[in-house]
Amino acid sequence: MPGDSDTGTEVPDLVDPQRLGTQPQTARGQRTRDNLVRAARTVFERDGYVDSRLVDIVAEAKCSIGSFYTWFDSKDEVFAAVLHEAQSDMLHPGTGRIETSDDPVAIIGASNRAYFEAYRRNARLNQLLQQVSAVDPRFREMRRARSAAFVTRNARAISDLQARGLADRQVDPEMAAKALSGMIARLAYDVFVIDDEERVDDLVETATRLWTNALGLTSPELRAD
Structure with missing residues (x-):
């Protein structure tokens, strides 16, 4: 979903911070653990969560299974560590600042672009997150x-925006937020996961028009010629 946490709404982490395995106390241990996390992401993205095996992860990391169990108890712990490492990149600016902008349409467009670009960089991981959430x-x-x-x-x-007279006051804010956020997430999934395309500019233009039209917003850049 498009968004960040700059408006005072606390956004939970992607994973439980208590289930990230053992944290190293030495530089050598940190290097080994980081290598396992990178290897795990490679294997998860290649094979999927269900079919990934610990033996494949340690083979990718070029270390022993004993080294793996030094830092992680299970496959779900190392997957949590992969998500934890990636979550700052998977997060992105959202529409949270539109209430303070002189041009909320421009902010929505920039937010949509940030979301789509972050999703594209992490498309396989977003797909994996859906798979793991199902089980x-x-x-x-x-x-x-x-x-x-x-x-x-x-x-x-x-x-x-409605209070400022910039958006349609007849639109229910919560329902609109659910519908529009869901639309953006589905668009990203279909384009970057299902179709494996990279049409960010087209996505941004279309998604921003849909957002602004749905809320009754206009800006000179989006008016028809």
Whole structure:
């Protein structure tokens, strides 16, 4: 979902910070653990979560299974570590600042671009997160909580626009936030995962028009010729 945490809405982490395995106390240990996390991401993205095996991860990392168990107890712990390492890149500026902008349409466009570019960089990992959420209730609940936080944030931004007379006051902010955030997420999945395309400019233009038209916003750049 498009969004960040700059509006006071607390956005949960992608993973439980208590389930990230053992943290190294030495530089050598940190290098070994980092190497395992990189190898795990390669294997997960190549084989999928269900079919990935610890033996493949340690082979990719060129270390022993004993080294793996020094830092992680299980496959789901190393997957959590992969997500934790990637989450700062998977997050992106959203529409949270539109209430303070002179041109909210421009902010929506920039937010959509940041979301699509981040999704494209992490398309396989986003796909994996959906797969794991389907089989692991803990990941599913964290994903649900994050989605709810982003919807709350976007709904607040829409309400602020309505209060300023810049958006259609007949639109329910929460329902609009759910619909528009869901649309953006589905567009990204279809284009970058299903179709394996990279049409970011087309996506940004279309998604921004849909966002602004749905909310009754206009800007000179988006007016028809």
